[in-house]
Amino acid sequence: MTHAEPYWQAGQEPGRQVVALGVAVILTAVAVDVLLVGRLTIFFDLCFTAACLLLATLVRRRDFLLVAFLPPLLMTVVVAFLALVARDVVADPADSLLQAVVSGVATHGVALGAGYALCLAWLGWRLHRGGNLVAELSRELT
Structure with a gap:
């Protein structure tokens, strides 16, 4: 009998896929708007x-750092593209x-702050509740 993983450990998607x-x-939301x-x-x-919350939920633990930097970068790149x-x-x-x-980043600064805070909080909570990352990585390598 297999045991289901808790929801804070559910994210198993590689960082590159989560970024994509x-x-x-975000570009779909821009297009619709x-x-x-x-x-x-x-x-x-x-x-x-x-x-931002979705990405923090989906990413695997070893790619947390990539997603931790993603919200401000994503907002800036999208606004620069639109500009x-x-x-x-x-x-x-x-x-x-x-x-x-x-101007564009400042106008949507509340969304950036909220999204970034949710993302970092969820990643931190997953990291705190998920156990030892070093032990998990060593199990994957063996």
Whole structure:
């Protein structure tokens, strides 16, 4: 009889796949928001926050560090991409690229802070409740 893993140890996805999923989810939220409203709204903020928690849940323990740095990087890259292709979505069209990126990240800073806090808290809780990572890695290698 096999025993089910507790939900804090359930994430088994490699870090690269989790990053790819995060990018896909966030770009989908951007596309939906821009197509429906023409700019980023609270819908994007809620999707970003939920995606950060989802990524922290899905990643395997040895790739925690990659996901721990992902939310601010993901927000900055998405806003920079939007500032390049459709500046009016994240800032004033007359703004420079740097100003549009800073303005876009600042505008969605609450979502970034909430998503990052949830991500780090969930990773920390999984790490605390999951036992010894060194022992787990040595079992995988043998």
